[in-house]
Amino acid sequence: MLETKNLNSPKIVYLKDYKIPDYQITTIDLHFHLKAEHTTIRSQLAISRYLGAKPSPLVLDSEELELLSIKLNGQILTEKDYQQDTKSLTLHSVPDQFTLVIETRIYPQHNTALSGLYISSNNFCTQCEAEGFRRITYFLDRPDIMARYTTTIVANKASYPVLLSNGNLIAHGDHAHGDHFAKWEDPFPKPSYLFALVAGTLSKIEDEFITSSGRKVTLSIYVQPHNIDKCEHAMASLKRAMAWDEQVYGREYDLDNYMIVAVDDFNMGAMENKGLNIFNSKYILAKPETATDTDYQYIEGVIGHEYFHNWSGNRVTCRDWFQLSLKEGFTVFRDQQFSASRGSPTVKRIQDVNHLRTYQFKEDSGPMAHPIRPESYAEINNFYTTTVYEKGAEVVRMLYQLLGPKGFRKGTDLYFNRHDGQAVTTDEFVRSLEDANNADFSQFRLWYRQAGTPELHASGVYDPKKNTYTLTVKQTCQATPSQSHKDPFHIPLALGLLDSKGNDLPLRLAGESTPIAGTRVMELRQAEEVFIFKDIPHKPIPSLLRNFSAPVKLHLNLSDEERCFLLAHDSNNFNRWEAGHQLAVKILLNLIRDYQQGKPFQLNLTFIAAIGKILTGNEPDKAFVTHALTLPSEHYLSEFMAIIDPEAIYQAHRFLRQNLAENLKDSFSAMYESLRQTDPYRFTPKDIGRRALRNTCLGYLMELNDPDIYHQCFQQFIQADNMTDTIAALSTLVHTESPERDNALHIFYEKWHQDPLVMDKWLSIQAISRRPDTLKIVKQLTQRSVFKLTNPNKVRALIGAFCQHNPVNFHATNGEGYSFLGDYILKLDPLNPQIAARLVSVFNLWRRYDNKRQILMKEQLERIANVSKISKDVQEIVIKSLN
Template sequence: MLETKPSKAPPTIYLKNYQAPDYYIETIDLHFELGEKHTTVHSRLALSRHSKADSPSLVLNGEELELLSIKQDGQVLSKKNYYQDSESLTLLQVPDCFTLEIETRIYPQDNTTLSGLYTSSGNFCTQCEAEGFRRITYFLDRPDVMARYTTTIVADEKKYPILLSNGNLIAQGKWDTGRHFAKWQDPFPKPSYLFALVASDLARIEDEFITLSGRKIQLHMYVQPHNQDQCDHAMASLKRAMAWDEQVYGREYDLDIYMIVAVDDFNMGAMENKGLNIFNSKYVLAKPETATDTDYENIEAVIAHEYFHNWSGNRVTCRDWFQLSLKEGFTVFRDQQFSADQGSSAVKRIQVVNHLRSYQFREDAGPMAHPIRPESYVEINNFYTLTIYEKGAEVVRMLYRLLGTEGFRKGTDLYFKRHDGQAVTTDDFVQALEDANNTDFSQFRLWYSQAGTPELRISRIYDPEMSTYTLKVKQTCPPTPEQPHKAPFHIPLAIGLLDAEGRDLPLRLAGEAEAITGTRVLELRQAEETFVFQDIPCKPVPSLLRGFSAPVKLYLGLSNEEYCFLLVHDKDHFNRWEAGQQLAIKILLGLVEDHQQGKPLILDPAFTNTIEKILAGDESDQAFVAQILTLPSEHYLAEFMTVIDPEAAYKARRFLQRGLAEALHSTFTTTYESLAGTSPYHSSPEEIGRRKLRNICLEYLMTLDGPDIKSRCLQQFNESDNMTDVIAALSSLADTESSERKIALQAFYNQWKNDSLVMDKWLSLQALSRRQDTLTIVKKLTQHPAFKLTNPNKVRALIGAFCQGNPVRFHDPSGEGYRFLRDYILKLDPLNPQIAARLASTFNLWRRYDQNRQIIMKEQLEHIVNSPRISKDVYEITTKALG
């Protein structure tokens, strides 16, 4: 580990420099004495040399540690035998095999970084991924050092009656001093990033799960006592995930107990520590009065994600942090599969792609662009990115599509069997899929090493005399500074061709004996390729990239009429939605141009008629209809602008919403009224779909700003029995200049001011409002009791929501939004560098805006970089943004 310099130039870590550790740690015994002012940690490590390195020294990682003593094979070491710096402890002379005992003192109550051991709401908890364990004790804190852990926790019995760690409880007892202890042992070797400890006064909810082999698994969830009634959905989701993983992947849980602890202060969503998952409370707690349908869906997905990590991340883990997508991309794909099986698979796929294109594509086009297996980093926390997670999942999905369900299962079975208990690489994962299916993915591996979003430009020719239809495909990938030239990718392109009635035509390529009806997958491998389909009786409408079969940008040049046809007729639900999105993008870009040129904005009647047909149609999946009615976001629209114009994007989208609401007022009103629900609340896919469609109708109607609809909106707010409908109404009211807005916001606050998670929604709704005075409101809210700078959820709910979710107000030409963000990045950085860096990434695309905005954003970046002693996290983001 290189020493981090106190200057502005921290070292860069490179994949090409990876070396296996000189030593491995076979076992570690940890003893924690938890105190109200400080905590003492005693570790006993059994080390053995596993290399022929010439140096007799050993370098251990450690940060913010007070070293009390060191013993080597029972002998106390004097200071001449070791030295320390801010990030390491170096032992100068060590044998090939030895025992090392280290005693350190740490201060969890003062740890605002929320990395290592810290306190949240008076409870002790840990977060060790990626490099938090080094803030607990000196250690080889890297994922390829896997040890068996035994952990003893000692604490005040009254204050901390619950003492938890990884594995199985093997001993517990009381001491005369009013303290007690618990001893845990994890039988499976694991890297230090999976270590967990919790000491708390929490309520325990118990259940059990019977595995396919008949083993009984205890399921425990720990939450604050007043939240016990909000765990049913999380527990049910966990049991569904356990059953699904057995059925779909053949993975059975391996310990006798599985525990989840919910904490209020957490940098991430959740953490898959072996046997003891620690969760951000927002991804555990849910009841209809306080959680929306989206909360319910997110809880189910995150609970499943962390459980699935037990095999794809824990039993088989990463060799180094460059391989992060090995566990995260694969596990995100698995949780997406699970979620699709629980509800509407079409809607789940749409939601995933919408998020990917709105945000990950922006990441690919910005200064932090990197492959899903990066080549270098300064601070690993900055690489927990959408590229690693979401694009990583898309790469696994392509492998799944190329191999098919059976082939992919054969490959993953071999992967888990071959590498159980090992720390491996993305190449090892792909190799297992290849070996199990006797195939070659050499070219496909470029997805792991090349950055950027590939682009497909497709031309089409129909020859009525020869009855042939030709697709000419050209693939490119924009250059990046580190990779100016990109080799062609191996891309699965799923396609269909529709006849005049909307039926899929049989598809037979030249030279093939038989046609395939329905979707077929073309495997692109060259920079330019031509596909000629035979026996096509009429000019078809192409349905390309079905199911979003690859994370690419598709340029096809369909007419408005063809998009309307696909929107109504395509059998592929994703492509039906996509046709509507691309048609809306064309219309919105035209409106943007008209606005910029001072021309009057005019509604497209053909688009209006198509939307009316969809709204009044007989589609049974109401959640899918709601997705079709949702216009492309301002973020996604910006992807199509050479120079991003936030104001024009907002006004064009708002005009189209309002125009549709005016033209289809009666239809929206009738649909809204027909979808009124009855108590009690249900979280079934059908009921979720009903609420989604009803509330999108309300959103359209509220753009008309009439007193009748405001009254109806306030009525929904007052009379609804569930948070989904309450938030939908309050969100629409928050955008208005009305007495109803003030009444609703105050009533919501009065009712929920003691519920921290619900208050996050209250903060976000106001931060996302498109009102002119939103920044003024946000600034006032930073002083409100509901906001707390040291709580990541609060920061994301208010500052993150405004700066990253409200482009028209954040990008006000005055630059006040930019200066506001700068100030809070600098306030946060000393407290929590991870959260500060994520906020700093908001400036990444500053070069895409007009000159005035560029100048002001650049000034803020330079101000941050020139500030004294910024963290490595913020330094890396801001310097890369500046180039």
């Protein structure tokens, strides 16, 4: 066990200890007086004891509040009437029903944690999820306290002309001494984490949306004045999301206005506050010259995500924070559906699965492994994870597969209608799906309770005499922290069997009279399942886990030739990609072993020929071809190694890329030229795919270390009329020692140094360079004016990019990368514990590295642990990592 002089275990909150609160708050009337030097808040709370609750003290949450006064039913309370500490305010004796008026003072200009009310670019804004409202006023700051909010904001009119909060504007006007006010009323009860306030100098674009029932909704996007020309894509995305949610889920928007505000300093991507979404500027601002195709896609997806929360999160919310995936997993699934409808569903599925397997699978195998509904936590901010979000979405996707589109829609309709205006649990979500479809998901609920990634071991035997194919599937799941035993999961396994021409064979099980054509979904419930398919005329090639029908690891022994056959012929495009991807994994793992054993690398001509066919074929979906040509990431490859060897992974990866480039040079060059842009930039699936494939070809060609190609790449950098092509060229030049590299970085900086989001790209590109001097460059960049330690985007762009996305340099055996990260975790923790905690998670898998690296990483963890003051955000992760 860990023994350090300063690190005591933080207080643990357990799901099993949940109880209904003794008090409810039905209304809250807030009055803010915003000033540059401080802000005063008066809150008037209508409080009543829950029916049947025994008399007990009222304990209100608080953090960094300066108490000015308290009145209970109009009577001023003195210090003998209450008890106050740094985390709470306790009133020992209160009546069954009463009004409480509290005045507080806070200092937003000093709030570097960016939780509660803070200042970003001279504008006031809030972030209250998960527990930020207690930094604004004393409150029962928990999601099952749902109240109706009225908010009055007073501020200097010249300094803060725009005053926004949740709901509808019901009054506004001028006050004395240059002040003005705005009063907002939200007609829907909501938890405190959905409260929002924004005040400052902002410009807006405005549009409208007519709902299916004929109501007009005013849409407004507020940004800093100099960014007003970068909002059109966000507005168009919002209108598409609103129409899609009406069509697919029958959900109509419920207020007269919908507002979005973009801020530069934000811990998260965006926040779904009722009627007033606050976004990280990164997910709003876009025009072709400054934003890449990926930026455009992320903006559309995040806009959709936060809008969809209006029902899956706001109208129906979480009972407690253990239920976080109730809103996040469901809403991620909804935004994935929305994004898939906007382009290639196959490509969107590939992107989502790649992200899940690269990051969430790693989380499942580390010390922070947890179910999508955790049983305990010390700091809830640490559970905004890929497990809760992306794996949570996969669990909802499995329910969608098991019920079908119509059954799932019936279930969600019942869920929204049954629980509108309530704070509920994941069990109530699943129960609604069950009740609407007369289904039983008792075993399926294990996905909410059990951590870890299940593994499927599949094998098939063909009997030519009986014309049967017997598929045996065994499921296992490794032990995770606090869960040594795992019961079998309920797993939908989508599959097909292919004949010699690549056609799907009709599938009939014993006892069935009619075969089913195409993909079948088999339901695994036992530790071992056997399926016998009848009337199979010859030995088939199995295509399993189609569309990644469950978040599992599949082990299926196929030959290289069989995988190449699937890559060429599988009717399921996701599995076509998967066949090539897993073949590349196999080849790379063999190369890694060769490197570790000192053997010379060997070419795999079968794989090169298969990639060549994909490259020169007539596949119309260029985005799909791009993904088929993209090798598994170094991070993903590490998942297959008991002891992670970053140097061996890097060398194997580089060798295969270079040999693909050398052997397919003419094909890459021809494809690059054929996809040259002639028309102005357009954000369409076809154009996105064309740019992606062209830039992938350029990336391979740049592996050849050819001065002529360096020049060609630099010309693309100079001549590009859009950020996608500019960044693609710069991203490949940055790895080289060529003079074009430094020239391009200088030109880019001179052109864009006034644009913070574009400068984030400039920082990240240099941070992930594979050059051996990268850490030295990163350290120098931390001293540049474009880097700001108090801005989360800057930290993620530079420090996060180097430590999380440059494994060969970060894991250098001299340990300098580890000490660099340790230094910045200690610098960040007093300023912004949430961002510091994200960074310390990079050390989570330290035990899976070689002895030398283990020692070096452990030294940094113990160094952090022994600091006299450490946030519970960082503390929880350090304790779990070390223990």
